[in-house]
Structure formats: structure tokens, C-alpha cells
Amino acid sequence: MIAMALSLSPKMIIADEPTTALDATVQAQILDLLIRLQEESDTALIMITHDLGVIADIADDVLVMYAGRAAETASKHDAFYQPHHPYTMGLLESIPHSSAAADRLKPITGQPPSLITLPSGCAFHPRCAYVMDRCLTDEPKLEPVGAAGQHSSACWLPANSAGLDERAAGLRRNAVAEGRTHVAAKVAEDIAQSPEGEGSVVV
């Protein structure tokens, strides 16, 4: 398959989940091959995957998509260590870590929405722990967060609240305290009450 993709020496290769069904050693070989080809012929590579380990291994930049839109775009470092969008954070928290002592994983609540009837406002709001009033009505645009301008996020949380540390978490809590009245509070309550069942109903 890879040979076929390369037969015309392309400038760009789109690899759609190339290693998803493979185990670790074979996956590593395929990634080695893709990277070698990339270096030898200066090919650009778009790697589509749900394996965050693959991204951590070989990506330069990361685009996180949700319900057909870009949720966050960042350098690999920022995506993993300074995430801004709650969906990105949720993905990172969902992964089992050998270091984590807790025996329960922290999934994102609910199910991905139907693309026929997207939720109003931010499509992620029915699953978002930081849901605010405006998330229900206004769709956030991809805006720069952080200083370098290399990092953008489509989320109404303040731009300076990117990150996993306590300072960032505090900024997010403050924003939610200000931006949430009873309407959004009801959504947040629903999310909290159905932590792992059907959040949004897929029609």
C-alpha cells in the first residue's frame, strides 16, 4: 500500500489510520518507513489517527477535529502540554497510563454527535465540563491562544487558560463561574449526572 502511494513520488501523503489495526512492533516499522520516506524525498505527511501515541511519536503539528470542525491546532508540544480546548484535554485524560494509580479512566461523557443534527453553538457543549451560556448559542471561531500565534483553539474559554496546571484550571473555573447562568448550569448538571452513559442522543 505504501509502495502504491509512493509510486508517483508525491509531494504530500495522506495516511488515514495507517497503523490502527497493527500492534506495536509492526506499527513502529511502518512509522519508521514513513518518516524515512519523508526525510529522503521531503514529502509532507498528513497522519490521520486516533492513537495519541503515534502523534506524540512522529507529528510536528497537530490538528484536533470534532464534529467536522477544527477544535484546536497547535505544535505537538502545545497540544500535549498546553491544550486549550476541553475536547483536547478530555482526549489526553482518557488514555490509560501505567503511572496512574487510579483504576478508573476519565472518559469524555456522552457520545459524538450526529453530523446531521449538530448541537447548537459549540458542537462539543453537550459533553463539555466547562459549558457556559454562550456555548449553547454562539459557535466559537478558531482564535489564537498563547503568545506564539502557532496555537489556536475554537473555544470560548479565555485565551490565557491553556494548560493543564493549577493556574490554567483556576482561570477556567473563573470563566465558568462568570459565564454560566441557570441555562448552562442545567446542561452541566445533565453532563455530571450521566457521566458515562448517553450524553447527547444520536438521532
Add this chain to the structure above:
Amino acid sequence: MSGPPPSAADASAGAMPADPDAGAEVLLQVDSVVKYFPIKSGGMMSRHIGDVKAVDGVSLTLRQGQTLGVVGETGCGKSTLARCIAGLVPITSGKVIFEGKDITNLSRRAMQPFRREIQMIFQDPYGSLNPRLRVGSIIGEPFTIHKTATGNERKRAVQDLMQRVGLNPEHYNRFPAEFSGGQRQRIGVARALALRPKLIICDEPVSALDVSIQAQILNLLADLQDDFGLTYLFIAHDLEVVRHVSNEVMVMYLGRAAEFGPKNDVYDRSHHPYTRALLSAAPAADPESAAARQRIVLTGEVPSPVNPPSGCRFHPRCPRAQDICGQEIPPLEAKAGDPHDHLTACHFPVPAGEELAGATRAEVRRAR
């Protein structure tokens, strides 16, 4: 459960005696199971010209309420082993003992009561559900087949199950296509639970799901294990997932067990060079540790199970291989200094604390 489990007979074939110290009772014992798929020549007079040696003498013991993880490369025989245990394919030789009863190659009728006790959850939540059946029928089918509930009783039982696995019971009349991948896997879980089995064989149950939904399903499986005292045989290629769910782990290579033991022994103190290579190749979802990772690069391809290497099947790719490895099959045994339940099949096990030579991605690049 009646009587002690039969003792494993043939130690030379890598049979594993039941652990005398174990608190929980042995639910499943697999004894030197072999599964060959014959290869026939084409044409009218088809001759038997060889075998795919999918599983070649695997033994294991699984206790009530425990989870045994099985990891290994694609084509190493993990799924075939699962199907042998579930009685979905006849076994070439060896024994499967469930609750002290030999269930090896039983007739359909004799197997029927055991089918209720041993259920499977499959990898593909799209392909494993009949698209033309409503969800209620899919989950309720086991009740019909085993004639345990009918009519309204069946509907109520199905809706209880749907509730239990986090599906909306009002969606009883929907078709599988109306559900997302994660919800479909919940349907598969509900169907497997319907007859209150004792053993559930999970064959890559979360491989097709994205990480957030994967976490939901893993939590659900953990809750169900606590509530119903389920025992899992959990097959997956994601090493972090297997570590998360398992009590014990078996590493398979080309139809045989390479290493077996409590998960922390296998993950942190492994002796088999293949286990080391597999663990070193798994990418961590963290860029800094990914960059620092010392990966043991294996040379060569996985050999064909039709004509596997002699002796230790890993020897052509093994960095520690010597002459004996190509001649003698290493027994699966506890190595010096290991607990009796940590078993390794290797002539030259890697001592604890010693690292095999590896290279980071940057070093691999510089070497070119």
C-alpha cells in the same frame, strides 16, 4: 463449582499447573491447546499440503473474577486461541477445561449449556451486529435461543440490560446503524451479558474506538466485572489498555506463549526479549517520553505460521539468539529469582535490571 481442577498433565509441553496459593477458584484451564488450519491444494483431488499453525501448544489458567490479558503481534494466534476456548472452532489437540469439566470439542448439543457461560465481545462494532435486526432483537436473541425468557419478560430483561450498559431503553426498536461506534459496542456488551455468563472473551473490544469512548467502554467492563463477578479473557494489541484491565498478562508470539505472569512482573520485570521489544515499541502518548524512548528494533518480518522457525520461534529476530535457540523449544518456566507464577519461555532470558540495546528515534535518524 465442583471438585478441584484436573491437574495439568504434560509439563514438557509448557503446561501450567494451577496455582495452589490462589484464593479464587480456577474457572478456565487451557492445556496445551493446538489449532492447525489445514491447507489444501486446489482442484478436484485436493490434498492436504500443510498447516497454518495458528496456536501451537498454549496453556493457561484463569481464576474466577480475574482478567487475563493476551498481547502479541497480528497473526500470533490471539484470536484463534479465543475462538478455541469459546468452542467456535474445533481444537486440533489439547484440552479446554471450564469449571472442572472438559469441554474440548463437545457436540453442539453437549456444548449448549456452556455457551451460556462463555460469551464473546468482538472487535468490530459495525460488522458484529446484524444491520437488519432491531437492537431489542439483537440483545434479546440469546434469550430466544436458550428459551429463558419470552414476550414481555424478554423485553423487560433486554431493557434492563440496555440500562445497565448505558443505553437508553427507549431505543429498543432502533437499528444498529442509528448508533455510534461506542454505543454499538455497548450493544455487543449487553448481548454478551444477557445470559449472565461467567467468562467473557473480549477480542479487541476497544481497538476500533477513539480514546474517549474507549475509556467509557473500559470503565463499563470494569463495573460489570465488579457487579457480576465476571472473568475476562482480554485480547488487545494496545499494551497500555491491557495493563490497565488485566491482573495477569500472556505475551504470545507465533502461536506460543513467550511470557506469562502478573501484569507488573511482565511489564516491569520481563525476561523475554520479545516482550522487551514489544514494550519498547509501544508509543507513549507523551512527546517527551516518546523522544527519549529507547526502542529495540527487531530485524526481519514475522515468519509465516505455515512454516515457523524451529526451536524458539522468535530466534531469527532475537538479539540474544544462540545456536541452541534454533534447535530446542524453550520451556515456559519460572526463571531464577522470579515468583512461581511469572513464566518465561527463553533459553537466555534478559536478567532483571539489564536493558537490551535500543535506540531513540533521533539516534535511528542519525545512523542513516
